[in-house]
Each structure stands twice: as structure tokens, then as C-alpha cells.
Amino acid sequence: MAEVNxxxxxxxxxxxxxxxxxxxxxxxxxxxxxxxxxKARIASLANEGKLYWDEVMxxxxxxxxxxxxxxxxxxxxxxxxxxxxxxxxxxxREQGVNLPSVEPYLNNLRKYSSPYGQKAGALVxxxxxxxxxxxxxxxxxxxxxxxxxxxxxxxxxxxxLVRAGVSFQMIEEDCCGYPAQVWGDEDMVRQLAExxxxxxxDSGAELLVTSCPECWLTFSERYPNLGQELPLEIVDGPxxxxxxxxxxRLEPVEKSVTEAPGPKVVSYHDPCIWARxxxxxxxxxxxxxxxxGLEIKEPYASxxxxxxxxxxxxxxxxxxxxxxxxxxxxxxxxxxxAVLVTACPFCREGLLQGDKPVWELIxxxxxxFK
Amino acid sequence: MAQDMRTILQESKVDRAAVDxxxxxxxxxxxxxxxxxxxxxxxxxxxxxxxxNSIWMREGVFPALPQLVVWPESTAEVSELLALANREKxxxxxxxxxxxxxxxxIPLKGGITIDxxxxxxIRALDEKNLxxxxxxxxxxxxxxxxxxxxxxxxxxxxxxxxxxxxxxxLSCRAAGQFSTRYGKIEDMAVCLEAVLPDGTxxxxxxxPRTATGPxxxxxxxxxxxxxxxxxxxxxxxxxLPEKRHLATxxxxxxxxxxxxxxxxxxxxxxxxVVRLYDGxxxxxxxxxxGDKRCALIxxxxxxTRIVDAEAQxxxxxxxxxxxxxxxxxxxxxxLEKRFDVSVASILFQKGAVLxxxxxxxxxxxxxxxxxxxxEALLGVEGTMLASGHYSHVYPEGxxxxxxxxxxxxxxxxxxxKKLWQAAMPACHQKGAAFSHHHGVGxxxxxxxxxxxxxxxxxxxxIKTALDPQxxxxxxxxxxxxxxxxxx
Ligand SMILES: Cc1cc2nc3c(=O)[nH]c(=O)nc-3n(C[C@H](O)[C@H](O)[C@H](O)COP(=O)(O)OP(=O)(O)OC[C@H]3O[C@@H](n4cnc5c(N)ncnc54)[C@H](O)[C@@H]3O)c2cc1C
Ligand code: SF4
Ligand code: SF4
Numbered sequence: 001m002a003e004v005n006x007x008x009x010x011x012x013x014x015x016x017x018x019x020x021x022x023x024x025x026x027x028x029x030x031x032x033x034x035x036x037x038x039k040a041r042i043a044s045l046a047n048e049g050k051l052y053w054d055e056v057m058x059x060x061x062x063x064x065x066x067x068x069x070x071x072x073x074x075x076x077x078x079x080x081x082x083x084x085x086x087x088x089x090x091x092x093r094e095q096g097v098n099l100p101s102v103e104p105y106l107n108n109l110r111k112y113s114s115p116y117g118q119k120a121g122a123l124v125x126x127x128x129x130x131x132x133x134x135x136x137x138x139x140x141x142x143x144x145x146x147x148x149x150x151x152x153x154x155x156x157x158x159x160x161l162v163r164a165g166v167s168f169q170m171i172e173e174d175c176c177g178y179p180a181q182v183w184g185d186e187d188m189v190r191q192l193a194e195x196x197x198x199x200x201x202d203s204g205a206e207l208l209v210t211s212c213p214e215c216w217l218t219f220s221e222r223y224p225n226l227g228q229e230l231p232l233e234i235v236d237g238p239x240x241x242x243x244x245x246x247x248x249r250l251e252p253v254e255k256s257v258t259e260a261p262g263p264k265v266v267s268y269h270d271p272c273i274w275a276r277x278x279x280x281x282x283x284x285x286x287x288x289x290x291x292x293g294l295e296i297k298e299p300y301a302s303x304x305x306x307x308x309x310x311x312x313x314x315x316x317x318x319x320x321x322x323x324x325x326x327x328x329x330x331x332x333x334x335x336x337x338a339v340l341v342t343a344c345p346f347c348r349e350g351l352l353q354g355d356k357p358v359w360e361l362i363x364x365x366x367x368x369f370k
Numbered sequence: 371m372a373q374d375m376r377t378i379l380q381e382s383k384v385d386r387a388a389v390d391x392x393x394x395x396x397x398x399x400x401x402x403x404x405x406x407x408x409x410x411x412x413x414x415x416x417x418x419x420x421x422x423n424s425i426w427m428r429e430g431v432f433p434a435l436p437q438l439v440v441w442p443e444s445t446a447e448v449s450e451l452l453a454l455a456n457r458e459k460x461x462x463x464x465x466x467x468x469x470x471x472x473x474x475x476i477p478l479k480g481g482i483t484i485d486x487x488x489x490x491x492i493r494a495l496d497e498k499n500l501x502x503x504x505x506x507x508x509x510x511x512x513x514x515x516x517x518x519x520x521x522x523x524x525x526x527x528x529x530x531x532x533x534x535x536x537x538x539x540l541s542c543r544a545a546g547q548f549s550t551r552y553g554k555i556e557d558m559a560v561c562l563e564a565v566l567p568d569g570t571x572x573x574x575x576x577x578p579r580t581a582t583g584p585x586x587x588x589x590x591x592x593x594x595x596x597x598x599x600x601x602x603x604x605x606x607x608x609x610l611p612e613k614r615h616l617a618t619x620x621x622x623x624x625x626x627x628x629x630x631x632x633x634x635x636x637x638x639x640x641x642x643v644v645r646l647y648d649g650x651x652x653x654x655x656x657x658x659x660g661d662k663r664c665a666l667i668x669x670x671x672x673x674t675r676i677v678d679a680e681a682q683x684x685x686x687x688x689x690x691x692x693x694x695x696x697x698x699x700x701x702x703x704x705l706e707k708r709f710d711v712s713v714a715s716i717l718f719q720k721g722a723v724l725x726x727x728x729x730x731x732x733x734x735x736x737x738x739x740x741x742x743x744x745e746a747l748l749g750v751e752g753t754m755l756a757s758g759h760y761s762h763v764y765p766e767g768x769x770x771x772x773x774x775x776x777x778x779x780x781x782x783x784x785x786x787k788k789l790w791q792a793a794m795p796a797c798h799q800k801g802a803a804f805s806h807h808h809g810v811g812x813x814x815x816x817x818x819x820x821x822x823x824x825x826x827x828x829x830x831x832i833k834t835a836l837d838p839q840x841x842x843x844x845x846x847x848x849x850x851x852x853x854x855x856x857x
Binding site for chain 1: 373403409410415419424427465469485509530712716718
């Protein structure tokens with residue numbers, strides 16, 4: 001089991017919540033118990049045996065979007081609060097303490113390898129282009145949330161990859177394990193990691209591309225922590241697609257903004273993991289910037305200072321009320337006259353609450369590039 | 371089954387049936403989701419940033435627990451919640467963001483904690499009159515951010531900007547780091563809207579000044595939740611400054627620095643930031659300057675021509691007192707680090723006890739108070755360091771901010787009490803006032819009689835008139851004796 005860094009956790013527990021202005025769950029609910037240091041206090045007291053895990057304490061300590069907004073003002077560079085909370089909570093499940101709201105989704109995971117239940121069919125694709133072929137063999141991983149909620153983005157990815165002449169496949173996917181990790185079922189994460197590792201190996205692909213930040217994080221950070229190095233390189237969607245543009249395999253369609261219906265002004269909402277963990281804030285903007293005539297307006301807090309849409313840590317399933325309140329706050333910060341673009345299926349879900357269309361970056365690529 | 375949490379300061383609790391009745395009533399007022407008896411919520415609302423709470427946190431004990439936490443979203447809800455508590459005689463503790471430094475939010479008698487963080491809207495931005503009406507639960511940094519987006523500043527930057535609320539500032543008479551130009555929060559507060567324990571809602575007029583008797587709304591300034599709840603305030607704002615001028619000077623002795631400040635304040639300049647550090651703090655904050663001289667950092671801002679003129683006058687004054695110029699980069703460094711209090715977490719983990727005590731002096735006793743308090747703190751066995759700086763200045767004097775750090779071994783609470791028992795009389799003897807901006811809370815209440823003399827009875831009479839049942843934040847501001855916390 002992953003070890004808690006008690007020194008760092010206590011630094012946080014003893015802190016007056018210097019980052020509370022950037023903690024979306026706290027700002028949306030007003031609850032001290034879910035303030036960054038509030039959670040750290042509960043977790044550290046539980047680690048030290050000064051309180052024990054029960055449903056109430058677990059509910060507070062798990063109320064973290066893992067958005068890392070708190071790192072913006074945190075004076076402790078070595079503190080990774082989300083991970084310390086995650087590791088601190090692991091004994092809870094072992095002791096039989098669970099969060100009732102997530103049990104149905106964990107059961108889905110057990111049964112269908114997706115928290116959303118039975119997966120939609122007709123995903124498996126293989127593309128072996130002729131003369132345009134080149135580069136590594138790609139496995140494109142969509143992730144459960146796109147599969148369950150947004151087949152449009154999968155179609156867009158398929159069509160963009162075909163257009164760029166990429167030799168790629170989409171396989172029958174199992175969940176990456178992110179929800180199980182967040183909800184404390186480490187055995188399930190291990191099982192899924194093993195299964196995915198086997199499937200990826202069998203695919204013969206050399207490069208795994210994913211548009212889902214949660215999947216990317218799980219593959220590139222969690223799996224190695226569990227001793228499951230994947231047998232292929234992993235790259236995030238924005239970097240990969242920008243690469244295709246730079247190689248000339250995707251080209252913007254001239255006058256597609258000015259002379260065709262569709263968005264003229266866009267605003268890019270940075271997903272937290274891409275912005276603060278993967279540090280991919282330039283790539284999506286470069287992609288959008290390559291489209292002639294498209295105006296880009298920044299939301300109020302953008303780049304590394306982005307604010308969560310409420311979708312982190314599977315909140316849309318575990319705490320839908322909070323997820324929606326967080327999304328509502330974020331929507332107040334985006335320009336009213338722009339079409340929202342993002343690069344994460346959870347962000348898309350959250351931002352859709354604004355009753356306006358939300359595009360995923362891959363859909364922008366599909367629409368404006370040939 | 372709720373877990374058994376040990377509390378140290380709990381004087382009493384409200385009987386279960388009354389709390390349950392209140393909970394049912396509160397749910398009707400604010401809805402089910404904004405009332406909680408979950409233990410995680412109760413223990414999180416039990417504390418603030420009083421150092422004693424950090425000591426107890428490490429021991430796994432709590433000061434005192436509320437029995438219910440409620441989150442209102444409007445003045446009308448606050449009014450109904452208070453009226454209900456008043457009828458049921460249930461104690462009420464208002465809670466902002468718990469950054470208070472003296473135990474003000476500890477619910478000594480249990481009851482209800484009213485957490486104001488969901489009252490967080492800007493109600494009106496009045497650009498013509500340079501006023502903003504803001505709800506009391508809004509976080510400080512978010513308040514400033516909203517103003518900045520519209521081209522204004524609130525001018526209030528306590529070190530706790532990111533972890534305190536507007537209502538907390540007003541309730542404690544807080545001071546921001548830029549106070550010499552913009553004033554303390556009470557100088558910015560044009561009027562308040564507040565709710566009394568019986569549910570009465572009232573507010574002052576948002577006009578520059580009035581002469582229609584004492585200001586009832588201003589009674590709430592500094593009342594720390596003992597009289598009622600501040601629900602919103604109309605505050606002064608300023609257009610974002612055109613220019614910023616940064617300067618650092620060093621002096622051979624602290625007294626010379628103080629004299630230099632007195633001169634430029636007397637000349638009528640109003641730099642936003644004026645901070646004069648003793649040698650020890652100069653060395654800690656700015657190692658390149660060493661600890662032999664005392665650093666004065668200055669930040670002047672506003673209209674370009676006024677800033678330039680102020681910089682010139684200040685330069686003339688400090689030169690008269692032997693200042694050496696040290697460049698703007700130290701102010702830049704301070705600007706970058708000014709909200710960082712990470713050292714406190716680290717020291718507490720190492721078994722240290724630390725506290726900061728801020729008092730108000732006039733010019734004639736500014737230096738002697740520093741010397742007396744430092745000597746008193748160093749005289750307590752276990753103290754490793756007692757240093758100070760002047761953090762806010764006025765034409766008539768300055769706020770002195772003293773920091774003490776000690777490694778007392780086992781009896782941390784005993785040591786903590788000794789620190790204050792040494793420092794407060796030293797401050798009193800020199801004629802300084804006991805607090806400039808942290809307020810009283812629970813702990814400083816022990817010295818309120820010394821501070822106010824017969825004035826304390828006046829405050830007690832006001833308290834009885836406005837809160838006859840004594841439900842509002844009992845045991846705070848030194849208005850009544852607290853059995854569980856004595857000198
Ligand atoms: C790191 C750090 C730095 C600090 N720096 C400064 C500084 O530079 N300047 C300064 O002045 N202070 C400073 N403080 C002290 C503290 O931040 C202030 O006292 C602040 O005003 C408290 O605000 P809060 O919202 O956290 O209030 P809380 O701690 O939640 O409450 C403080 C008191 O006010 C009452 N209260 C809160 N809201 C209301 C309301 N709406 N109506 C009625 N009563 C209410 C509470 O019951 C309590 O008695 C600092 C504290 C910390 C932790
Ligand atoms: S995350 Fe950092 S800034 Fe936030 S409460 Fe913890 S230690 Fe303080
Ligand atoms: S990661 Fe996000 S939700 Fe979690 S404590 Fe930090 S700011 Fe709050």
C-alpha cells in the first residue's frame with residue numbers, strides 16, 4: 001500500500017488554509033470539513049489513530065476533486081495533498097468503511113469494467129492507411145466517460161486519425177482504474193492495470209494516445225506506482241494532435257471559420273490535469289491558433305491557474321450536487337460570447353450545464369482541419 | 371455512532387432535544403442540505419488559527435464542539451435562524467473562515483455554529499461613489515479578485531487575505547498590509563447590515579459621514595460575533611493604482627527608523643506599506659541585508675504625480691535619520707512571500723510553540739514597548755526568539771508586531787500562557803493598547819478589564835441590551851468569565 005508522507009500531511013493540517021480561495025469544493029459548499037487543511041486534519045488524525053474512519057469522516061476526506069487548485073498558493077512544494085488524502089483513505093475500505101453513493105458505480109466496474117455499466121458496442125476500429133502511413137502504431141484510448149456519454153467525440157477522433165493517415169486502432173476498452181483508485185479500491189485498480197497492460201501488449205501498438213486526462217494520469221503515474229509499467233509510450237491528446245499538425249498531416253481548412261457556419265469565437269477551458277500535472281497549456285492554444293480567423297478569448301482563470309469544472313475525481317457520479325455547484329461557479333468566469341472548448345470528457349459534462357454548446361478539442365480538429 | 375472526541379474548553383452543551391428541535395426548524399429555513407450534525411462538520415468548525423488549537427490538534431483533542439452547523443445564504447435566513455435560537459436560548463457562534471488568531475470561533479457552550487461562507491455575493495458595485503456592497507462570507511482574495519476585474523481595489527490585504535472573510539475582518543477590526551494608505555477595515559466600512567439575536571435586521575446609511583447620533587451599525591465593528599451577525603457591508607473602494615513605487619532603506623538603530631517614519635507621516639505622506647523590522651527580523655526576511663541594521667520597506671501607490679511627490683518627501687525624511695538606500699528588490703521579495711506562513715506548520719511539528727502579539731503604540735512609547743515586550747518574552751523559560759516589527763503606521767503612532775518562538779518541552783499550554791502573562795503587563799506598563807488588529811477572541815479576553823477599565827462595563831451593558839439571553843458567541847471579548855480558560 002502506498003505510504004502517506006505524514007510530515008507533508010501535517011504541514012497541511014497545521015496550515016490556516018492559505019489556499020482556500022482556490023479550493024472549488026470548499027468555495028461551492030462552504031464546509032470547513034472539506035477545506036484543504038480540514039481534510040488534511042481528518043486524514044492525519046485518522047493516520048495517527050486519533051480518530052477512526054467512519055462514513056462521515058470518509059465522506060469529508062474524499063471530497064477532493066484532485067484539481068490541485070490548492071497548489072497555486074501552497075507554500076509547500078513537496079506536498080501533494082490529493083495523493084496524501086488518497087493514501088490516507090485506503091485503510092477505510094479495508095476496514096469495511098465505504099461511501100454508499102459510489103457503491104453502485106464500483107459494482108458496475110466489477111461487472112462491466114466501466115463505472116457507467118454496460119459499454120456501448122461498435123467501438124473496435126483498425127486503420128491501416130496506405131501511402132500516407134508513417135510514424136508509430138497508435139492505440140487510441142477513449143476512456144469510459146466519452147464512451148458512455150459522448151460518442152460524438154469518439155467519432156471525431158476516428159475521423160481525424162483516418163484523415164491524418166495514422167496507423168491506429170481502438171480496442172474493446174476496460175476502464176483505466178481511475179474511479180477505483182479515487183474510491184479506494186486498490187485491488188480493482190491492480191486488476192484493471194494488469195488487464196490493460198495485457199491488452200495493450202497484445203495490440204502491438206507502440207504509442208498510446210488518450211484524450212482523457214484521468215486515463216493519462218492513471219497510465220502514466222498510477223500504473224508505474226503499482227509496478228505496472230506499460231509496454232508502450234503514452235502521450236496526451238493535445239500534444240499528439242499538435243504533432244500531427246506540425247508534421248503537416250493535418251491542415252487547417254481555409255476560410256472554414258469565416259465562410260462556414262460554426263464558432264467564430266472560442267474560449268478554451270484548461271482541464272486541471274492537463275494544465276497543472278501534465279503542464280499542457282500551450283498545446284491546445286497552438287491548435288486553436290492554427291485555425292485562420294478563429295478568435296480566442298481566455299476565461300478569467302486560465303492556463304496553470306485554471307479552476308475546476310466540478311468533474312475531477314468522478315464527482316459527477318459521487319457528489320453530483322457539488323459537481324454541479326462547482327461547474328456553475330466556473331461558468332461565471334468564461335466569456336459569455338464565446339463557444340467553450342475543452343479537452344476532457346468530464347469538463348465537457350460539467351460545462352454543458354451552462355446551456356451552451358461545449359466542444360471537445362478533438363471535435364474542433366475534426367471540424368476545422370483536413 | 372458518533373466518535374468520542376475529547377474537548378478541553380467545552381463549558382456546557384445544549385440538551386439534545388432542544389438541538390433536535392432547532393435542527394428541524396433550521397431545515398425548514400435553509401433546507402436540509404445546509405444543516406449538518408455530521409461529526410466531520412462539527413469538529414472542523416470547532417477551531418480557528420489560535421496557536422493553542424494547533425497544539426491540541428497534534429494531541430488529537432478539540433477545544434469545544436458545536437452541536438450543529440448551519441449555512442445560511444441570505445440575510446432573511448440569518449434573521450430567522452437567530453430568532454429561533456433566541457427563542458430556544460441556544461448559543462450561536464458565527465464562523466467566517468476560521469483564521470482568527472485568538473479562539474474567537476470556539477463554541478464554548480456548544481449550540482449552533484452559523485457558517486457564513488455561503489453568503490458570498492457582491493450585491494452592488496457603485497463606481498460613481500466608489501462603494502461596493504458585499505456579503506460578509508465572501509473570501510478576501512475572491513473579493514479583491516472581483517474588484518480587480520472591474521478595475522478597482524479594496525485596498526485591504528491582511529496576511530490572511532486568502533483565508534479570511536470580509537465579515538471576519540469587520541468583526542475583528544482587521545488591518546491589511548496596505549493600511550497606511552487605505553486604512554484599517556473600520557476606515558473602509560461606510561455602513562454595515564447586521565442581524566440582532568432577536569432577528570432584527572438593520573443597516574446604516576451608505577453616505578460619507580452622518581451626525582445623527584451614534585452609529586448603531588458601527589457597534590458591530592470589532593464585536594466578534596458577540597452582539598449579532600454582520601450580513602453585509604458597504605465598503606470604500608479605489609481605482610487600481612496607476613503607479614507603484616518600491617523602496618527599501620536601512621537604519622543603524624530601530625529608533626532612527628521610527629523617527630524617520632514619524633517625520634514623513636507628519637509631513638502628510640501616506641505610503642501604502644510601511645514596515646520597519648528589528649535587526650533579527652531583517653536578517654530572517656532579507657538575509658543579504660544581515661541582522662545588524664533595521665530594514666524599512668515602503669510601497670507607495672496611486673496617482674503617478676502624487677506617488678512621485680511622496681517618494682521625494684519620504685526620501686528627504688529618511689535621509690535626515692541616516693537611512694541607507696537598499697533597492698526595490700527587497701520589497702518585491704516581500705510582495706512575493708507576504709502570505710506565506712509555512713514556517714508555523716514546520717515549527718509546530720518540531721514541538722515549538724509560537725505566537726504573534728500585535729499592540730498599538732504612540733510614537734513616544736513605540737520603541738520602549740518593543741524593548742519591554744521583548745525582554746518579558748525572552749524572560750520566559752524556553753523562549754528561543756522574541757523579535758518585532760512595526761507593521762502599520764499613523765501620524766500618531768504605530769502598530770508593533772512581536773513574534774515569540776519557544777521550545778518548552780511537555781507543558782506547551784503552560785508555556786503559552788506564561789508568554790502572554792509576561793507580554794501583556796509589559797505592554798500595559800508602557801501605555802500601549804493590547805491589540806491593533808487580531809482582536810480579542812477567547813484568549814485576550816483575559817486582559818479586557820486592564821485594557822478598558824470602566825469601559826468594559828459599558829460594553830457589557832451594550833451586550834445585555836442587544837443580547838439579553840446571552841446567546842451570541844458566549845465567553846468572548848472578555849464580556850464574561852470562562853471557567854475552562856483562565857490566566
Ligand atoms: C496567517 C494569518 C495571517 C493573519 N494576518 C492578519 C493581518 O494581516 N491582519 C489582520 O487584521 N488579521 C490577520 N489575521 C487574523 C485573522 O485573519 C483576522 O482576524 C480575520 O479578520 C478573521 O477572519 P475570518 O473570516 O477568518 O474570521 P473567523 O476566524 O471565522 O472569526 C473571527 C471572529 O469573528 C466572528 N465572525 C466572523 N464572521 C462574522 C460575521 N459575519 N458576523 C459576526 N461575527 C463574525 C467569529 O465569531 C469570531 O469571533 C491573520 C490570521 C492568519 C491565520
Ligand atoms: S494545500 Fe498547502 S496552502 Fe492549502 S491548506 Fe494545505 S498546506 Fe495550506
Ligand atoms: S485538489 Fe482541488 S478539491 Fe482537492 S483540496 Fe486541492 S483545491 Fe480542493
